[in-house]
Amino acid sequence: MYNRTKKISTNLTTLVLTLVFVMGLAAICQAAPKPKPKMIKAVMLGDRLVDVAYNLGVLPEYMSVRGSMWPMAGKIKAATQIVGCPKCVVSKRPHTIPDLVMKQGIKRVIIEKSANFCLYMPSANPVKVVPLLKDTDATIEYVDFSKGVVPAIRQLAKLLNVEEKGEKLIASYQKAYKAVESGLPEQGLGKKVVILNGVYSKATGKTFLSVEAPGGYADQYMLAPLGCTNAGAAFAPPSGAVSRGMYRVRTLKALTEAKPDVIVVTGAAWAVQVALQKQIEKNPALLSVPALKTGAVFTLPRYIDGSVVEYPCIFNQWKAALSN
Template sequence: MKTNAAKQNNFSKSMILAAVMLTIFAMAFQPGEAKAGMKSPPPEKIKVIIIGDRVVDIAYNLGVLPEAMSVRGSLWSMAKQLKTVSQILGCPNCTIVKKKETIPNALTQRGIKRVIVEKSDVFCLYKPKIKLENIAVIMAGMDVKIEYVDFSQGLESAVRQTAKLLDRESKADKVIEKYKKKLARVKAKLPKEKLGKKVIIFSGTYQPSTGKSTLRVEAPYGYADHFLLDPLGCLNVGDSFKPADGKANKGHYPVRKKKNGMVLDPVIKANPDVIVMTGDALAVQRAFADYLTANPAFAQVKAIRNMAVYALPAYVDSSVLEYPDILKKWAVALAR
């Protein structure tokens, strides 16, 4: 017969396995999803290059995509969908800083005469020094028209500017109204009091060809804090994974590996109320299940014990018009 300790250990393992395999999706549409029974026409591809995630997102919502674009494809999950129509030439750090010949070469090879550029105070929190307007210096002397979408006057103004440049002004009001209504509904349902929950956000990557996984933890004071955790009154305790040098790579800390798997000891120490999985949730789930085998105490972490482990969409201020949908999902999960 099994001892009480053995039974308790098996129960703990069952709890952790159930928790990490639980993927909770809020009752909200995915970004860009049409209502049941209605089909939106595919976006029209036009002969232009757009530099900047936000402008591409607005263009997509207006029913247009550029022939090519420079966006943060590794961070912006929606880019995987859009690149089936529009070629990603590289992220702005690549096309504006590292490989300055990329945009001029693409213009020449494709015979494109227009470039639309996002203009904002800070394009990317992870690379704050990048100014997309610097493409004008790179393209000096080329017979190409450069146009700008200035975000300094807010999102509504940016939508109208983009619509005018793309000859979609008739659609601007509908896009803006839809966004405002969604955001108002979500904000009206946000918790009146701060939730005060401690949260750790894991970003997972799983490689099917090798079966290998990598994990990162989002550092505090980044996109998730500003757009998702702060409105809900939650605290990012990702600093529990801060390395000795204190440096974050693109707003994340790496999760170290050992022979027997990921080093997740900081989770036990931080004892978060909620664990969020972004990217490939399977990578996170597998790491958690493996870690439990050698560390039964993992089952006593609040988030694990209470099954508050959620797969949620990441937000890096790229899907600006889908933001209300994303915020709603985080609100539903974290307020549980």
């Protein structure tokens, strides 16, 4: 019994150290601090739009973005106010944007146009706010992302009168994107991956776990280009219910069925780390899972196609981890 307990403890220590070490990967894209952004009296609707504006050194006083899903929102919400996601400000609180125009004096409304704004909320579309503004004196402007990131950067830079910054951003983005394309593995990595997402509630102090379901943003932008597959289907509930691309889970025992070669941790990494540690202690069979056996557990940024400028850097982090 002593030897068995000692072995489990050693494996847990190795896993914890691995998680602590690889958490550094998630900070790679955070280069030197950016200058304080210029604030403009406007409201912007759409993650991609706000992301490009931020990288151009500009932020609106108010923004409507997927705050609970887009990691960048947590970084910039101290400088600007999130008024809700584009779906909420249309269907649940339709007075929100008109009130900003009529009561707060926000006359400029800049809207993202995308072919498919949100994979997880098909009905969400920033453009749907326009009919709500018909009785206001708002100036409505659009930035079209349906033709690609580069034209959108150029279009927004012109609207914000920062064309020179726009061209510099385009040059750096194109250089990074071309490096991603040229660096794709000739043969797929062929690894099975499970993506565990941790959430911490400040209000209750509780933590929650979820598993990214197959067919989401990670599959499209990270796993498929690297020739990897999402093994998260093992966690699907009997109903098959998916909430914003995630299966909500209370136990990780399905890892023994999924048998991932790699476990990717997103969100509140420590919540996942604690859950893994506790459940391995209760169920040592989890240590037979290839990813846990080899310590292939990596903390990486979640990607929902919002941080379009940062995509090449985020992709390179995933590539480095999955190629390990």
